[in-house]
Amino acid sequence: YKAKSSRGGHHVYRSEDDSHGDTRLRTLQELRLAVTDDQLVVYYQPKINLRTGEVTGVEALVRWQHPTRGLLLPEDFLDLVEESGLMHALTRIVLGKALDQAVLWQHAGHALTIAVNMSASSLVNVEFPEEIVRMVTARRLPASALMLEITEDFLMSDRDRARDVLSRLREAGIQIAVDDFGTGYSSLSYLRDLPIDELKLDRSFVSPMADDARAASLVASTIDLAHSLGLRMVAEGVESSVAYDELARYGCDHAQGFFMSQPIPALELERWLAARHALEPGSADEIRLLP
Ligand code: C2E
Ligand code: MG
Ligand code: MG
Ligand code: MG
Numbered sequence: 001y002k003a004k005s006s007r008g009g010h011h012v013y014r015s016e017d018d019s020h021g022d023t024r025l026r027t028l029q030e031l032r033l034a035v036t037d038d039q040l041v042v043y044y045q046p047k048i049n050l051r052t053g054e055v056t057g058v059e060a061l062v063r064w065q066h067p068t069r070g071l072l073l074p075e076d077f078l079d080l081v082e083e084s085g086l087m088h089a090l091t092r093i094v095l096g097k098a099l100d101q102a103v104l105w106q107h108a109g110h111a112l113t114i115a116v117n118m119s120a121s122s123l124v125n126v127e128f129p130e131e132i133v134r135m136v137t138a139r140r141l142p143a144s145a146l147m148l149e150i151t152e153d154f155l156m157s158d159r160d161r162a163r164d165v166l167s168r169l170r171e172a173g174i175q176i177a178v179d180d181f182g183t184g185y186s187s188l189s190y191l192r193d194l195p196i197d198e199l200k201l202d203r204s205f206v207s208p209m210a211d212d213a214r215a216a217s218l219v220a221s222t223i224d225l226a227h228s229l230g231l232r233m234v235a236e237g238v239e240s241s242v243a244y245d246e247l248a249r250y251g252c253d254h255a256q257g258f259f260m261s262q263p264i265p266a267l268e269l270e271r272w273l274a275a276r277h278a279l280e281p282g283s284a285d286e287i288r289l290l291p
Contacts, residue, residue, distance in 0.1 A: 203237020
């Protein structure tokens with residue numbers, strides 16, 4: 001097990017706990033309860049079109065509303081979820097909640113694409129693509145309203161399998177994004193041959209842009225390469241107006257980051273959308289998080 005410290009100071013499981021079998025057992029039981037007792041919640045982070053300023057979609061990000069430890073972040077519990085074989089259950093729960101929310105937003109007139117993160121282990125299940133498609137159609141949502149965020153390690157682990165899974169999802173109309181792009185070992189030439197819609201440039205490339213010209217030019221040329229392969233580029237971790245403006249200048253398609261909004265509960269996102277809608281389009285305040 002990897003030692004992990006969390007931003008919030010609390011933790012569920014650390015390597016030191018290895019000597020305390022009790023702690024691990026308790027955590028596992030708690031984790032099962034999180035799944036069966038509906039303690040997982042989904043936060044949403046908006047994604048902005050850098051050309052129009054429109055909010056085009058949201059990314060669904062899981063949180064664990066722990067009965068005594070408060071709201072836990074993915075880094076506090078996802079490794080253990082994976083190791084205890086509960087990832088498939090978690091993926092199904094998050095997907096179900098996100099799609100239910102997508103239906104509500106659609107009825108409220110918000111045309112938002114919902115992006116859901118997929119662990120490589122979930123996609124290895126051969127039945128899963130069909131199950132995902134059923135979950136979408138059962139809610140009468142257009143398949144294109146769902147985007148799946150996959151990681152480079154899934155693409156690289158078994159290329160034939162990855163191509164097969166992605167093709168089946170894509171044929172059904174579901175969109176595919178490659179998350180944390182640039183941190184793995186996939187090459188753009190390999191990605192060109194896969195049914196992929198967009199790349200999400202990892203925030204480790206985006207954060208240093210504001211004060212490092214070389215980092216900025218690397219981002220600019222990666223955007224151009226993605227476009228030459230017919231892929232949209234999304235920048236993650238946009239934390240400043242400088243980064244936002246530069247990305248727009250480089251022709252980056254979409255942006256996500258704390259500068260616009262942190263991940264927030266669905267109700268807060270609706271308030272955020274309403275407040276944003278009330279502003280002058282293109283005004284300086286439109287792009288940033290409102291008080
Ligand atoms: P990710 O998919 O790359 O999601 C983006 C992460 O970056 C989120 O962390 C988000 O809160 C954070 N972030 C967004 N904008 C900024 C920014 O401007 N600055 C900084 N410093 N961070 C920013 P979060 O929610 O803690 O999620 C962490 C990771 O956990 C995700 O990374 C994803 O890999 C995984 N994850 C989250 N939800 C799920 C899920 O439902 N299923 C699976 N399999 N993985 C998930
Ligand atoms: Mg993601
Ligand atoms: Mg990401
Ligand atoms: Mg990331």
